[in-house]
Amino acid sequence: MRLSALYRYPLKSARAQALETSSVGLLGLSGDRRWMLVEGDNGRFLTQRAYPQMSQLSALYNEEGSLILGVAGRDSLTVPVPDADSNLRGVTIWRDTFRVPDAGDEAAQWLSEFIGKNVRLVHVPEQRTRFLPGGYGHNDDRVAFADGFPLLLIGQASLDDLVQKVGRPLEMLRFRPNLVVEGAEPFAEDGWKRIRIGELELRVIKPCERCILTTIDPQTGERSPDREPLTTLKTYRQKEGDVLFGQNLVADGAGVLEAGMPVTVLE
Incomplete structure (x- = not known):
């Protein structure tokens, strides 16, 4: 048996990024699902389940951790990693509610125009990640924005x-x-x-x-x-x-x- 393919998803529910090699750690593949879209008014997470157009959103992770957003017909936007302890926003993903840094107004406007509603882009630093669902894994296992x-x-x-x-x-x-x-x-x-x-x-x-x-x-x-x-x-x-x-x-x-x-x- 062999590992035939590697994929990461820098922005939850956006396009995949195919890889030939990747470092792996506590949170999975380097850069995987460290960014997420949330509703601007309540912080609830967005996915293709309700917004299938997210499947057409390119979100590439570079080694500095920045996110490069792109979609057909629009100029791309590079979003730097926000400070881990500033501009914190309450977000909800399934049963987990926690606070993570917001990526700023420029990214929010770019993405709101694409989605067609008021959304915010957030990032999860390692120190603000979640535990696995109750009953699974070890006490020190963590997850970023994956389900x-x-x-x-x-x-x-x-x-x-x-x-x-x-x-x-x-x-x-x-x-x-x-x-x-x-x-x-x-x-x-x-x-x-x-x-x-x-x-x-x-x-x-x-x-x-x-x-x-x-x-x-x-x-x-x-x-x-x-x-x-x-x-x-x-x-x-x-x-x-x-x-x-x-x-x-x-x-x-x-x-x-x-x-x-x-x-x-x-x-």
Whole structure:
């Protein structure tokens, strides 16, 4: 087995950034989901679930940590990392409410014009990140703006199996993985507890519950009228009301991942 692809999402629910290599630490891939859009009046997080046009928003992370925003037909905007303790804004993501720095009025105006409503851009410094959902992981495990866990892994064979059942091609990026593994049987990742990629060990925490976001074409931003692939997934990947596809992971320690590295199941 090998690591066939690496993706990060610098801005939650915006376009993916494909990588050949990445450092990995407590919060997952370097720069992954450290930025987020929230409603201007109440701080509630925004995603493609309600705003599918976010799939067309390019948000590139550079090594200084800045965010480069881009969308077809508009000039790009570079947003510097705000000070970790200034201009704090209360935000809510699922059941978590906490305070993080706001990225300023210029970014807010640029993004509000694109989204079509009053939004703010926020950044999460490492010292303001969240704990994992209750009952999962270790006490020192943390997550930035991902829904619940730092890393998501999907087996290529699992997608291939789904494509065969749906009967048409499906992009892996519908499922927004960080790590794609080739060479395993379909859904082999369901049985893994610990794996090693290169020299880095990772814990498999729990399956990923899928939602309407998987029905949005990442290239066009359009929803599938037949609600695929969610409709097919419900026929064979549903458990206790949740549709499961992919596995959430946490890295034990820090390291570097590179596409092509061998993947070993430890447990």
